[in-house]
Amino acid sequence: xxxxxxxxxxxxxxxxxxxxxxxxxxxxxxxxxxxxxxxxxxxxxxxxxxxxxxxxxxxxxxxxxxxxxxxxxxxxxxxxxxxxxxx
Numbered sequence: 001x002x003x004x005x006x007x008x009x010x011x012x013x014x015x016x017x018x019x020x021x022x023x024x025x026x027x028x029x030x031x032x033x034x035x036x037x038x039x040x041x042x043x044x045x046x047x048x049x050x051x052x053x054x055x056x057x058x059x060x061x062x063x064x065x066x067x068x069x070x071x072x073x074x075x076x077x078x079x080x081x082x083x084x085x086x087x
Contacts, residue, residue: 018081025052027059035082038075053079
């Protein structure tokens, strides 16, 4: 990369970053930011699709607690950025 007269090489910097995905809940369509590795999801046509907090809670009620099962815990990092090394 070149800036003005001096040349800067990427190897001079020790940079790290984070990533998150911007999308929408497959169930209700609300826009959301989410961690692609931790967000709760359901399969639609063989692809994982994200669920927002509200729809995940509703899913837990319908598919778990109403049947006497323990709810699946929401990962506390589900809607937080993920370090780029993990993606």
